[in-house]
Amino acid sequence: MAPLSSADRQALAVCTIIRDFGRALGFPLTTLAAAQFLFHLTAARERNRAVPGLREGPPIDRAPSMDAALACLLVAGKVHNTAKKLRDLMVRAYAWTHPGASDVNPEGERCQRWRLRIILLERQVLEAMQFNFTLPLPFDLLIKIAKKTACTKALTFHAWTLLFDLFQHRVVTTVPPLHLTFAALYLTARTRHAGEAATPVEEEREDGEAPSDDDDDPTTDLWAWKKCGLPSPAVRLLKTQMAHMLPACHAVLEYLIAVTNSDDPLFEAYRTVKIDLNEIQSSTAPTSAANGGTSAVLSPPPPPPVHDAYTAAVAAAVVAPPSPYTAYATGSPAPPVLPVRASAPTRRPRHADEMDGPWPKRARVEARY
Numbered sequence: 001m002a003p004l005s006s007a008d009r010q011a012l013a014v015c016t017i018i019r020d021f022g023r024a025l026g027f028p029l030t031t032l033a034a035a036q037f038l039f040h041l042t043a044a045r046e047r048n049r050a051v052p053g054l055r056e057g058p059p060i061d062r063a064p065s066m067d068a069a070l071a072c073l074l075v076a077g078k079v080h081n082t083a084k085k086l087r088d089l090m091v092r093a094y095a096w097t098h099p100g101a102s103d104v105n106p107e108g109e110r111c112q113r114w115r116l117r118i119i120l121l122e123r124q125v126l127e128a129m130q131f132n133f134t135l136p137l138p139f140d141l142l143i144k145i146a147k148k149t150a151c152t153k154a155l156t157f158h159a160w161t162l163l164f165d166l167f168q169h170r171v172v173t174t175v176p177p178l179h180l181t182f183a184a185l186y187l188t189a190r191t192r193h194a195g196e197a198a199t200p201v202e203e204e205r206e207d208g209e210a211p212s213d214d215d216d217d218p219t220t221d222l223w224a225w226k227k228c229g230l231p232s233p234a235v236r237l238l239k240t241q242m243a244h245m246l247p248a249c250h251a252v253l254e255y256l257i258a259v260t261n262s263d264d265p266l267f268e269a270y271r272t273v274k275i276d277l278n279e280i281q282s283s284t285a286p287t288s289a290a291n292g293g294t295s296a297v298l299s300p301p302p303p304p305p306v307h308d309a310y311t312a313a314v315a316a317a318v319v320a321p322p323s324p325y326t327a328y329a330t331g332s333p334a335p336p337v338l339p340v341r342a343s344a345p346t347r348r349p350r351h352a353d354e355m356d357g358p359w360p361k362r363a364r365v366e367a368r369y
Helices: 006-025 029-047 065-079 086-097 109-128 139-148 153-166 177-191 232-240 242-259 265-284 309-319 361-368
Strands: none
Touching: 006 029, 006 065, 006 086, 029 065, 029 109, 029 153, 065 086, 065 109, 086 109, 139 153, 139 177, 139 232, 153 177, 177 232, 177 242, 177 265, 232 242, 242 265
16 A cells, blocks of 8 residues: 655644644634644645745645644634634644743744744635635534434444544545545444454344344345444445445545554454455446447437427427428328517607607708708
8 A cells, every 4th residue: 555645744744733732722623623624625725726926925735834733723713613812822832832931922023923924824724715614524414324324322433533533634625525424434334343353243223123134235245234333224325325435435545544553453454345345346337348348328418498488489390390392181280380579669759749840950951962
């Protein structure tokens, strides 16, 4: 498996500061996840900027890690109504990075330059999010899906934790939140018992009913209840989302395998799941050999429906024009009659004497010659 790139390692360092420093300040976990999401979003935008020279200051992925973390926490706090003043963040950040040092003067020249750097990074974050303070976080989706599919609280808690850990990687900006939720739910069910000696037994649903074997696919053990540990409603839901869940699982596993130690039981569990998903994807993907060596050509989409009566009549006349040399037989449909479209009304004189009024002065002069 390919190791993390330098950009991913830098992002991991910034996200680690956001998590540790944000928890010390008392930020909620959703705010910390939003701050990490904003960093990945801003870093991707700055890397793909068309004209790098128009930027004020360094990009956020090349700025000091603490400055980038403070800018993201500042904006994320405003999004989730847990904002803290920049002055307080700077004082706590200085004490965090310089333990045992005396308190810094926020009004000093050095702090003012530091404040300006953070404000410039905050501007990059706001431009990256296009001042849209509605961030797509998957945590609410996970809770709703878990309640609808009767997942246990332990399974939901582990899936929620996995989702929060995924915000340390840029996969949260490339995979939609709903697909990321499906991937986290399935991977949690497959790997949360890794390292245990005994095989996990069947768990009862919250309503007290055990799932039936009819909901499992007999052709493969991917969806087996004893191996997957998901309730029957969740299994049926994930089966319908295979096309979206498989790419999301592959993207998540690429990151999890790269950051997990080889001696960790989860490392082997992640590799096993990835092998299973590769087999399922290779067996379900359509190949050209199965189609006789020819690829299917999609037909063009149908034209949009016509709601105008005049346009519909014109289209019918063009599609099936009547022949002027063939008499209509008895019982044959009459040719389509195009409705007459009324033209704009002509202005009528307001008074009867207006028609007999004198000509304009210029018209009278031209009439003499």
